[in-house]
Amino acid sequence: MKKQVLFAFLLIISLVALAGCGEKNAAPTPSTSPSSSPAADNEGAKEVTLKIGASSVPHAELLNLVKDQLKEEGVTLEIKEFTDYVQPNIQVDEKQLDANFFQHLAYMEQFNKDKGTKLVSAGSIHVEPFGSYSNKIKSIDELADGATVAIPSDPSNGGRALALLEKNGLIELKEGVGIAGTVKDIVANKKDLQFRELEAAMLPRVLDEVDLALINTNYALQADLVPTKDALFMEDKDSPFPNIIAAREDNKDSEAIQKLVKALQTPEVKAFIEEKYEGAIIPAF
Incomplete structure (x- = not known):
């Protein structure tokens, strides 16, 4: 009887020890392992x-x-x-x-x-x-006195257009205004050009109404104009x-x-x- 009790006692101790070893050696599941979390592994590549x-x-x-x-x-x-x-x-x-x-x-x-x-x-x-375009003339020399010139109405592009006109001898601006110039800064206008200031996106649409339009290249391209072929004059590559x-x-x-x-x-x-x-x-x- 004592031997049976001792055997049962030893058997219980062995089973408990085996269970403990199993818990220590069990691999963590993907859902509980921090190192296998996609957010942790790929945080930088999210x-x-x-x-x-x-x-x-x-x-x-x-x-x-x-x-x-x-x-x-x-x-x-x-x-x-x-x-x-x-x-x-x-x-x-x-x-x-x-x-x-x-x-x-x-x-x-x-x-x-x-x-x-x-x-x-x-x-x-x-x-x-930036370029100048016309459906009415083929050369700047054909621009008549009193011709209508359309330019962008926003200050930076409007000033840019006026600076380009000055560079090509059509107007003179107040000294020092650079690309910040406005129509009010024109001090010489030998052809008495008349200016229309329009939203930049509208400029290609008025080519039949004006004699010359200064148009941003993105809008010129959208209007199927080819700046290097259709522009009467353009800024150079150092713009x-x-x-x-x-x-x-x-x-x-x-x-x-x-x-x-x-x-x-x-x-x-x-x-x-x-x-x-x-x-x-x-x-x-």
């Missing part, structure tokens, strides 16, 4: 969606060019196209968009001043030399107006936006710009 506002040409075209590459890097581009120069900035400032790609630095700085926004540049991508990725101070250095800028500054994008736009668009990197 996919993000970047909402970008853009003009259709060439900005959205360039964004679509790098879309697949960015997808592979964990950044999904959501591109919203605009036909104006105001809403893309308002929506970035109000955080409806993460960034935009349509404007040059001088325009953004003037917009900040006028609207109280605080947009910043995250990087320069390309230059769009100090690079088009930028505009963002906010709180996100311009984010990994996603920096990946976007880097993707748009590759040799492949440079080759695409040079081949497709034939000098109408010039890489700024």
